[in-house]
Amino acid sequence: MPADPPPPAGIGQDARIIALIGTGHFLSHFYMLSLPPLFLFWQAEFNVSFAELGLAVALMSGTTALLQTPVGFWVDRHGARRFLVGGTLLMALSVSAMAVAPGIWAIWLLAILSGIGNSVIHPADYAILAGSIDKNRMGRAFALHTFTGNLGFALAPPVVALLAATMGWRFALLFVGLLGLPVVAAILVQSRILRDQPKARKAEGGPSGREILLSRPILLFFAFFLLSSMAGSGIQAFVITVLGKLWGTPVAVASMVLTGYLVGATSGTLVGGWVADTSKRNLIGFVVVLTVFAMAMILALGLLPMPEFVLPIVGFLGGLAMGTSRTPRDVMLKDAAPPGEIGKVFGFVSAGLPLGGAITPVPLGYLIDMGHPGLVLPVVAALLGLSLLCAGSAQSEARSRRVTTVPAE
Numbered sequence: 001m002p003a004d005p006p007p008p009a010g011i012g013q014d015a016r017i018i019a020l021i022g023t024g025h026f027l028s029h030f031y032m033l034s035l036p037p038l039f040l041f042w043q044a045e046f047n048v049s050f051a052e053l054g055l056a057v058a059l060m061s062g063t064t065a066l067l068q069t070p071v072g073f074w075v076d077r078h079g080a081r082r083f084l085v086g087g088t089l090l091m092a093l094s095v096s097a098m099a100v101a102p103g104i105w106a107i108w109l110l111a112i113l114s115g116i117g118n119s120v121i122h123p124a125d126y127a128i129l130a131g132s133i134d135k136n137r138m139g140r141a142f143a144l145h146t147f148t149g150n151l152g153f154a155l156a157p158p159v160v161a162l163l164a165a166t167m168g169w170r171f172a173l174l175f176v177g178l179l180g181l182p183v184v185a186a187i188l189v190q191s192r193i194l195r196d197q198p199k200a201r202k203a204e205g206g207p208s209g210r211e212i213l214l215s216r217p218i219l220l221f222f223a224f225f226l227l228s229s230m231a232g233s234g235i236q237a238f239v240i241t242v243l244g245k246l247w248g249t250p251v252a253v254a255s256m257v258l259t260g261y262l263v264g265a266t267s268g269t270l271v272g273g274w275v276a277d278t279s280k281r282n283l284i285g286f287v288v289v290l291t292v293f294a295m296a297m298i299l300a301l302g303l304l305p306m307p308e309f310v311l312p313i314v315g316f317l318g319g320l321a322m323g324t325s326r327t328p329r330d331v332m333l334k335d336a337a338p339p340g341e342i343g344k345v346f347g348f349v350s351a352g353l354p355l356g357g358a359i360t361p362v363p364l365g366y367l368i369d370m371g372h373p374g375l376v377l378p379v380v381a382a383l384l385g386l387s388l389l390c391a392g393s394a395q396s397e398a399r400s401r402r403v404t405t406v407p408a409e
Contacts, residue, residue, distance in 0.1 A: 013193055017132045018141050020190055021125050022148035023183050024088050028121040029152030030159075031095050031114060032060060034176055035107075037161040041169040046104045056104070056111045063115025065354040072123035072347025073209055076340060079196045080124040080131075085187055087120025092180020099174035123347035130334055130342045131195040136277060138334070143273025143327040150266045212341055213348045220394035221333050222349045227387035228329070229356025232322065234380040235261060235298065237361045238368065242302065243311070245373040253308045257301070260316035268323020275324065276331045283328040284395045291388050294321035295381040302377030329391070336398035 039053045075083055094114035101107050125145060133141040163172035187194070212218060239258050243249035249257075275286055297318030301311065337345040360383075367375050 014133050014137055016190065017193055018144050020187055021128060022144055025121060025125055025145055026148040026152040027180055027183060028118050029149040030156045031091055033153050033156035034160045037157050038164055038169045041164060048104045052104055056107050059108055060111040060115040061354050063112050064118040065351045067116060067119035068122055068347035068351045069344060071119050072344035075123045075127050075343030080127040080343060081191055081194050083120045084124040085184055087117040088180055089184045091117030092177050096174050096177025099170040122350045123343040126346040127196060127343040128194050139276025139327055139331050140273035142330045143269045146269040146326055147266065209344055212338060213344060217336055217394050217397035218345060220390045220397060221336065222352045224387050224390040224394055225349050226352035226356045227383050227390060229353045230360040231380045231383040233357040233360040234364050238364055238376050241368060242373045242376045247305055253311060256312040257315035260312040261319035264316040264319025265323035268320040269326055272324040272327030276328045283332050284392060287325045287328050287391055288388055290321045290325040291384055294318045295384050298377050298381045302374060332395060
């Protein structure tokens with residue numbers, strides 16, 4: 001017989017769990033963007049090209065994306081806590097070790113090691129949240145998890161640039177890398193409150209892990225995440241350029257549009273957490289409404305001439321709708337994952353996020369080069385529309401053919 005599930009945690013314990021997991025997630029995203037502010041320092045010291053500098057970021061991001069799925073299998077099989085501790089420690093020590101790098105080749109090797117550590121974060125975090133947090137607060141837990149990651153992205157460039165300017169790039173990397181050690185210590189000290197997702201034993205003849213990932217609903221969720229990321233990457237990369245070419249919008253005003261979008265997207269994740277917890281039965285409906293509204297705001301920026309003071313407001317509203325839809329999306333994926341398989345499912349599906357960010361900039365940049373900047377934002381809106389088709393199909397498939405597993409005794 002399956003063991004009785006542990007009693008729901010109180011809100012105080014849930015807050016401690018979210019703080020621990022969120023701090024590690026913050027560092028994960030912070031380290032991902034801690035390298036670009038140092039490019040000019042490295043170019044002067046190592047006499048390298050910008051392509052070689054960019055390779056450091058590509059190696060860290062690419063390693064993370066490639067390893068998330070296999071790490072997800074290990075998390076489901078052996079438990080998430082040990083991987084979370086080891087991954088966070090490896091990530092932090094690798095960044096610290098860059099402080100003594102004798103050349104760009106050492107930065108590349110350490111970027112790969114940091115990417116290996118970083119690949120643990122998403123599958124381990126979601127597995128622990130699913131096993132530790134009261135289900136009535138799961139949406140808000142996922143929302144705060146996403147919010148802390150976005151905060152890490154936002155703070156890394158200015159903080160690292162300021163530290164490098166005041167204490168030199170080597171001490172800056174040593175300092176930010178060593179910040180991970182107290183986080184690892186806190187996770188170890190508090191590890192008793194971090195529970196793994198319940199393990200499950202597949203029924204005889206049940207699907208393997210590979211078959212689960214290649215099932216139609218999970219592939220549709222992957223496409224949903226991929227297309228959403230492609231759209232977001234397109235906005236972030238080219239909205240400033242497109243507004244300038246279409247309407248002659250000054251760079252300062254167009255930059256405020258992008259800032260408004262990013263602020264809206266980040267704050268929207270918190271709104272989405274509340275939506276996910278209070279409206280569990282109609283999450284896909286909220287995702288559809290929010291995404292259609294975001295599409296309308298994006299199309300308005302690309303098709304309608306507006307006063308300059310209105311543009312940042314439209315950007316903010318579009319970002320708010322996009323951000324609010326993200327947490328319900330994550331909860332829908334959690335609900336679609338078979339019991340005991342959350343690590344591999346989130347590892348696989350969330351790999352679509354960096355992949356989507358890598359795909360879009362080149363073809364959209366080509367559209368601008370060919371003299372068609374007016375097509376960029378409609379293409380972004382179309383990507384969001386396609387993502388909605390995938391979301392609806394994924395939700396329908398997940399409800400009609402859930403993979404059956406038997407909990408371990």
